Amino acid sequence: MEPFYHALKVASTACIGCTHCMSLCPTQAIRIKGGLATINKNACVDCGKCLKSCPQHAIYVEQDDFNQIFNFKHRIILLPTVLFGQFSEEITEQQIFAELHQMGFTEVIEVAQASGILAKAIQRYMEKNSYERPFISSFCPAIVRLIQVRFPSLIDHIVPLKQAMDLAAIFARKKYLDKGISPDEVGIFYVTPCAAKIAAVKSPVGDDQSNIDGVINLNFIYNKIQLGLTQHRDQPVGRVTERTYLSPESIAWDLSEGEASKFEGRCLAIDEIHNVIDILEKIENDELTDIDFLELRACDHSCAGGALVVNNRFLTIERLRKRMQASKHEQQQPDFDDIQEYESYLFKQGKLREKIPPRSIEQLDENMLVAMEKMEKLNRIMSVLPQIDCGACGAPACHTLARDVVQGKAKLNQCVFMQKILCNEALMTPEESLELSEKTWGLKRFGE
Known part of the structure; x- marks a missing residue:
């Protein structure tokens, strides 16, 4: 099986091998070799814990070249609601939309427009497959990979x-196709608050190809919008x-309880990946047998705490809640291209084409006897x-080193305690x- 695509990368010129990332990685995907952090692509789930923990800023997230949007005549940008939570209250959604048009996008779509249809689809699935409780949301790509x-x-x-x-991408593409516009002329770009959603676009789980043509990091687009607002303030x-x-x-879809609050029964919303693992x-x-639905998000406070967001997650949540309050007093205007018109089409297209495959890092060998x-x-x-998990061997724990040794990826004498014993016995x-x-x-x- 091919390795996952990963957006998280290590800058060798900045990494000092400090082990902060290795210690916090929830899947023990990081090792220190030659004084640098290395990421096991088969174990990493792109949760971004390493990115947030690195004091040297040696871990970064790749993104597509922004100028590729101009390869398309029709350029659509998909926005998560947390983007709007990055801006102060005096900046309106209209201003943000206008700046995106100034950059060259021909249409702006908020991803959350599709959340209502998705919630209905989830409800239908749960009603037809009640024996599979607890149902686990597929919202967070990092969690899907964690389970794998x-x-x-x-x-x-x-x-x-x-x-x-x-x-949202399927809706946008279908809308333009219905207008007689060639799919080759339509480019769809998603603004991502995290690395995991980049991986989900580049290497979707349960599907062969994404409907999204490229990804733009949220911090990048935020800075471009802020620059435009400054330049056009008058x-x-x-x-x-x-x-x-x-x-x-x-x-509220991108926030904690955004999904769980929509369904009946015992529904839990868990955020932060170590809480999810528990x-x-x-x-x-x-130990838990009476759960109906689990909303699991890798980031603290869900997407508001994404690795690529710019501002404080608590302020982001506050701003979005104010927007929620304001929306209660707004009147929805009918729109010819309203996504609701495509509901039945999206129900059909919204199913994963393939079964999600297991990719266990715990399995020692496919052959049971060998395992x-x-x-x-x-x-x-x-x-x-x-068994003190000091990390001096370059692995996060003694058990991890032992597993690496069994798999032929490390040697037992990497342990500094074993080295001391071998030296005392004149074997090293x-x-x-x-x-x-x-x-x-x-x-x-070592000073050389």
């Missing part, structure tokens, strides 16, 4: 529907024709390791011990 690699037994509980951003706001009305429920472990171990032999070896290795020289440490931490650590 750490909780594969729970894959069948994931609701096999596309995300709201996919439905000019009147250009006329914006797109419908900007969203219901309070749609505005709940999934309880579900897997049958059992490796497990015995792993247990023997653990019996001689200090101090020079050999130093050489091993240099392979892990790099020459600079």
